[in-house]
Amino acid sequence: MTKFTKLALAALLGLAVFSTTASADVKKGQKLYMKKMKAACGFTGAKFAAKHTQDEWEAIKGAGKFAEEAAKICPGVKIKPKYINDIYDFSYEYASDSGNVPSC
Template sequence: MTKMTKVAVAALLGLAVVSTTASADVNKGKKIYMKKMKSKCGFSGAKFATKHTQGEWEKIKGAGKFAEEAAKICPGLKLKDKYINDVYDFAHEYASDSGNVPSC
């Protein structure tokens, strides 16, 4: 292998690792719901996620109103910005039209 090919492969591998760790995580969102949101909401994560379809969750997140919608569903909830992407991934994964059911 040439030196240039080795550098290109290393850069591609590095980029793959960085992009994976920077993305949100469904399981992390589930844990955040269980620890930070369930007591405020008073119901399971499955009930929270099924309040909307996947398309509706996408529109809400795209409009930048995910935290507001979560507060409407769970009165008194103030979702920190650092949790929004993970909780969104959780809600999107287990939305009413997804066919998936979380274990929380």
């Protein structure tokens, strides 16, 4: 193989590894909700996620107001920016119109 082919293959492999680690995770979001938010909210993650439909959660996240909406639902809760994507994925997965029910 030529140097260019080896370099392109290495770059492709690097991007594949990076993209899988950079994605958010529903299970991690569920754990974060249980650890960081459940006590302050006073209700389960199922009730939190069911406050909106999947389309509503998507619009809220798209507008960059997910942390504000979470604070509205659970007064006093502050979500660190690094946790927003995971908790959003959890909320989206278990939204009121999803038919899924979390175990928390």
